[in-house]
Amino acid sequence: MASSAALAVLQSAGRGRARRREWAAVLGRAVRTPRGATGLSIVGIVVLIAAIGPALTPYSSTQFVTAPFANPSGTFLLGADVLGRDVLSRTLDGGWVLLLMAAVATLLGVVGGAICGVCAAYFGGHWDTLIMRIVDIVLAFPQLVFALLLVSVLGPKIWLIVLAVGISHAPQVARVTRAAALDVCERDFVRAAQILGMPARRVLRREVLPNLTSVLMVELGLRLTYSILVIAGLSFLGFGLQPPAASWGLMINENRIGLVANPWGVLAPTLLIAALTIGMNTLTDAVARASLGVGRQADDALLSGISAAGAVQ
């Protein structure tokens, strides 16, 4: 279905003769493996639900339509929630904001982190020390606590949550990118560009960054998983979309008192969040493996190292 359409697009991009797009090639290779295909399918289904769900809701997601915690029935497929609203409608409606927030926060974090990491590696010396010590300080706060701190001080605004989550990602992305960039910056082709007198911005953009594509792709996938969890978590704690709007995290919180009466109020959003993170993780894992096989045989040791790293998180 959606994934196979995406697959076709990626495959054609991967084969493109004139311009070789590293990310498309790696993604194409990844989704051709069973692991990648599984991951992409799961993610695809959840994203589809979240994206077109709001258009398919049988009832308004904020309207009281039946008795609180009514059991699933023919008219209300997943029953009712704590206030008697249709769980199915709220589930269909409550995902897209979460996904959007997670995506923007991830993008923010990865872009910011990558810039810091690459600059630290390239300029070295004092810049390196300065950037990496700031990174260390931010790293000292647990991600959720950091976001909570900002939000509880400045109020539960959507943009603030996105910003907070993004900032909390940046240091870890910076660390990984710096390590990878250190290696690339030592290569002779970077020197060759330098001794032409090219400005640093250009050297970084043309020579260094394209060689970090696969590292950044893995980072992007990994951070997206974290973003989803953190934002859903914040929403559960009451930061995020405010009632009566529907949101998966919020739904879990609202309906947990009725877990016995109608488990679907909690189960539906939980399952979707779980599926999304597991699918994303599987896909990222496949991408990491595929990116190692670029052009040549992947080194076994390196592979097991990466999959071990994947297992850790």
Place this chain on the structure above:
Amino acid sequence: MTASEETSPVTGGEKASPVSGGEEASPVTGGEEASPASGGEQIGPASGANGNGPVASNGELRLEVHDLQVLRIPSRGRGASDVLDEVSFHVQPGQVLGLVGESGSGKTTMALALLGHVRRGLVIGNGKIVVNGQDILRMTKRDLQRLRGRQVAYVPQDPSSALNPTLKVGTQLREVLASYEGDQKRRAERLTEMLAEVGLSSVPGILNKYPHQLSGGQQQRVGLAMAFACRPQLIVLDEPTTGLDVTTQRRVLETIRELCQSYQVAAVYISHDLAVVAEIADHVAVMYAGRLAEVGPAREVFDTPAHPYSRGLLRAVPSLDRSHVLTGLAGHPPRPGSRPPGCFFQPRCEFALPECELGQPPLVQVSAAGHSARCIRAEEVAGLASPAGPAAVQPASATAEAMLLDVRGLSATYGPATVLHELTLSVPQQQCVAVVGMSGSGKTTLARCLVGLHPTWTGEVEFEGEPLAKGFGRRSDKQLRRIQYVSQNPYQSLNPRRTVGEIVEQPLTHFEKLPANERHARVVDALTAAALRESFLDLYPDQLSGGERQRVAIARALILQPDLLVCDEITSALDVSVQAAIIELLRGLRAERGLSLIFITHNLPLVRSIADQVVVMNGGRICESGTVAQVLQDPRDAYTAQLLADVPKMAPVGEA
């Protein structure tokens, strides 16, 4: 660290799921006749505890390879094809067989097969590898493991990556001995013996040092000590001296030779450096596209090569005694699966006849001493005169007095250490100055100072009468454009994410704003100058061979039409045949474009073929300089003389 802990012996486990470290351990893939049941009489836990117990029933041959075939397992997108086929040779105890050929000809596959191992995706088809009377291809996994390191030892190319950097040398040596003999005391004795054998006993506290505290030569000696530790019957050396400088190389070669002779070990020495092979080998096997092109006693093969391929290789080797035109072989060895019809060498062969396309030529006996070649014109080729090329004439320097680059009293520091001391040298217009010396003599630092990559130096450097700033950031655009740098490793000097066209045009777009068609013309011009075709424009570096990559790097340097090209060991990562082609290219460019060169190398014979003047460096100082003829024929400095004596020589190839 021999390959003793390798997993599945004969199959490389295809592209199996990478998680499984290698639990599928069928000893021979396609393994119809695997299992110890067949060929039973040869199986048996290779004699007692110490491997050197004479099992030898047929004591004549230590190693016999018979009709060996290694196949590529077919997978999506590529069919089955052979990587090696019809390979047969044998080695007697105490003798060294040199296995030579360009990269991609199957040498390393052969080396690993001798240990009963193949890379992922390959499988041994048929044939026999008999070590001391036992066919190792019919052994069980256990026996094979027992064999490796004890009876068959392997010395890899790069000692620094073969030794474990976190363990002391002593620990690693003892580890090998652990499988040797039970007695503690005997083992300790053996350890000191081993060190003495490889000439390491004079290094104080060697056992307590870590690999990174040793020099490259010492590391390779540790590798040799490990390989010889259990007194193997057969030792496989995969280019063990490639990264070493001539003096160290000479000593390592001597050590190998002595050990092989005193313990009657048979050795297979793999190298693309014919001069080294000429120095060490008794017999030579020339490999091309997975077949043996020629086998025979070393002297005969080098004096009267009977295969056009061997002849071509020999002609590419620079000689210390005379400056001759080096002729590279055009093209590169065909890959498995895309080999031409008939004789595999026929498309590159200058002796090719129409018949050559018809079928694989058989091995033709050329002399009674076991010299044979796989060529229908073998007799004829062997009868030809020596393959050395015509004498090379360096392009006449127009005005020898005008100096392009003047270096006076250059001293460079690296942190607290001074690595270059008061260097003074000059490069006349349109001349080539070679800088030679062992590794660590400061050659590369000098190059980096000149191009502005190493800004911590003092002294004066003038380029066309104008002082040159220390770092590239402070040099004028004009200076940056006119001095170009080609670095050592073509695998690192090109951005893998850019096409050849983008790489070559990069300097141009940085310095000049040109309309697209003009820029394109300049790029094509530079590619042509570097002997590349326009069709390379859209290729990526990983689609090119090493020689082609280096040409791209040269094209990138040429596009700005520089006056001075600083070449830092640009051929050291390349095969002799490719090296010859690059050298000829540079010589042509000097004549055509009036280019001056600083040519940094550790390869003295190469200097003969390219340079006008030579500067010999030792420990960051210049110990001798002068014209090439003067320095190479009549060295004044003891160090230069030593360096010259250590160069492996092909010995005078029989003239006529």
